Amino acid sequence: MLTSDAALIQAIASGDRQALAGLYRSLEKPVYRFILSRLNDPFEAHDILHDVFLEVWRVAGSFEGRSAVKTWVMGIAYRKVIDRLRRAGRMDMPDEMPDSIDDAVDTEACIAASQEAVHLQHCLDQLTGDHRSAVTLVFYEDMGYGEVAAVIGVPEGTVKTRVFHAKKLLLRCLEGRIGWRGART
Amino acid sequence: MTRDEAQALLPFHANGSLTGAEADAVAQALAEDPGLRQDLAALVALRQAMQDTPVQSPGEFGLARLMRAVEREAPAPRRFSLWQAVAAVAVIVALGQAIYIGSRPNGPAVTLAGDDSGPGLTVAFAPNATMQAISGLLTAQGLQVVDGPSALGLWRVTGDDLPAASVALAASPLVEDVEPGPGDGKD
Numbered sequence: 001m002l003t004s005d006a007a008l009i010q011a012i013a014s015g016d017r018q019a020l021a022g023l024y025r026s027l028e029k030p031v032y033r034f035i036l037s038r039l040n041d042p043f044e045a046h047d048i049l050h051d052v053f054l055e056v057w058r059v060a061g062s063f064e065g066r067s068a069v070k071t072w073v074m075g076i077a078y079r080k081v082i083d084r085l086r087r088a089g090r091m092d093m094p095d096e097m098p099d100s101i102d103d104a105v106d107t108e109a110c111i112a113a114s115q116e117a118v119h120l121q122h123c124l125d126q127l128t129g130d131h132r133s134a135v136t137l138v139f140y141e142d143m144g145y146g147e148v149a150a151v152i153g154v155p156e157g158t159v160k161t162r163v164f165h166a167k168k169l170l171l172r173c174l175e176g177r178i179g180w181r182g183a184r185t
Numbered sequence: 186m187t188r189d190e191a192q193a194l195l196p197f198h199a200n201g202s203l204t205g206a207e208a209d210a211v212a213q214a215l216a217e218d219p220g221l222r223q224d225l226a227a228l229v230a231l232r233q234a235m236q237d238t239p240v241q242s243p244g245e246f247g248l249a250r251l252m253r254a255v256e257r258e259a260p261a262p263r264r265f266s267l268w269q270a271v272a273a274v275a276v277i278v279a280l281g282q283a284i285y286i287g288s289r290p291n292g293p294a295v296t297l298a299g300d301d302s303g304p305g306l307t308v309a310f311a312p313n314a315t316m317q318a319i320s321g322l323l324t325a326q327g328l329q330v331v332d333g334p335s336a337l338g339l340w341r342v343t344g345d346d347l348p349a350a351s352v353a354l355a356a357s358p359l360v361e362d363v364e365p366g367p368g369d370g371k372d
Binding site for chain 2: 017020021024025028029032033036042043044046047049050053054057058117120121135136138139140142143144145147160161163164167170171174
């Protein structure tokens with residue numbers, strides 16, 4: 001039985017449908033969550049997820065092993081999401097960032113707020129698409145900056161900057177949601 | 186390593202992806218800077234909260250559709266046959282007509298719900314299902330069309346007794362798949 005994603009991709013390239021099912025079960029949730037984080041529409045995200053794995057089936061033979069399979073599949077997902085957003089005219093400004101953000105945040109408030117799913121989702125929704133993509137890959141998928149750069153096709157320095165800004169905005173938003181500024185020590 | 190450089194790498198320290206000299210340098214910066222340690226605590230909590238958030242992905246429903254799509258492509262990509270294209274167009278046109286008819290006073294058949302945010306089912310109808318039959322099935326189950334078709338031909342429907350309707354749809358030869366839809370409120 002094939003277990004590693006790399007072995008599954010090799011088998012898929014030779015037309016093994018069970019290997020495709022295995023890879024789907026292995027990566028479906030993270031890929032879907034990544035797509036959903038950008039589109040915020042479950043119905044649309046279902047369609048893109050389907051398209052992603054259909055493309056994996058079609059082009060598995062072109063996988064060269066220069067990145068992890070998950071990174072490669074996430075890259076396919078990212079490109080399909082961007083295509084969909086462009087067609088719909090829903091692209092936001094790249095690296096849109098408010099001019100002034102107070103560096104200091106109330107750590108305790110952020111921690112408390114982040115544990116409330118509704119606050120967390122609200123604050124994630126406030127981020128730009130680029131920021132949300134980066135944060136999703138870093139905190140949901142535990143990717144390094146090199147892997148994130150490979151998925152979204154930007155330099156590693158850009159990834160670090162995006163994550164830095166996104167994290168700052170996220171923590172600031174969470175602090176505001178819980179309203180504990182007075183408790184800062 | 187400057188404080189700004191350490192700050193930029195903190196998210197990657199929090200998710201455990203840093204290695205080698207960078208990991209060592211960030212660890213040293215953390216040991217010397219209580220402010221960085223506070224930031225790290227917030228990031229660790231944030232990461233944990235995000236990972237604890239459940240996601241309702243398509244799961245086996247999506248896999249079944251994928252396998253059918255692959256089956257249609259095998260052994261080599263091929264085009265839709267003429268009858269499949271005609272059947273698909275007929276279903277879409279007929280559904281549109283039914284929605285129109287259903288919106289008239291005393292009109293029969295399918296009605297279009299105005300709000301797509303509530304509970305629902307995602308339905309894939311069989312390619313050879315006629316509109317009359319689909320209309321009858323949905324009406325009998327008290328279902329309304331909420332959205333669709335998606336690019337895959339999926340429809341979202343809603344109604345008062347979704348569990349019973351789901352069982353009835355699943356048993357019908359007119360339906361290829363039925364699953365709790367996106368937006369059904371479940372995790």
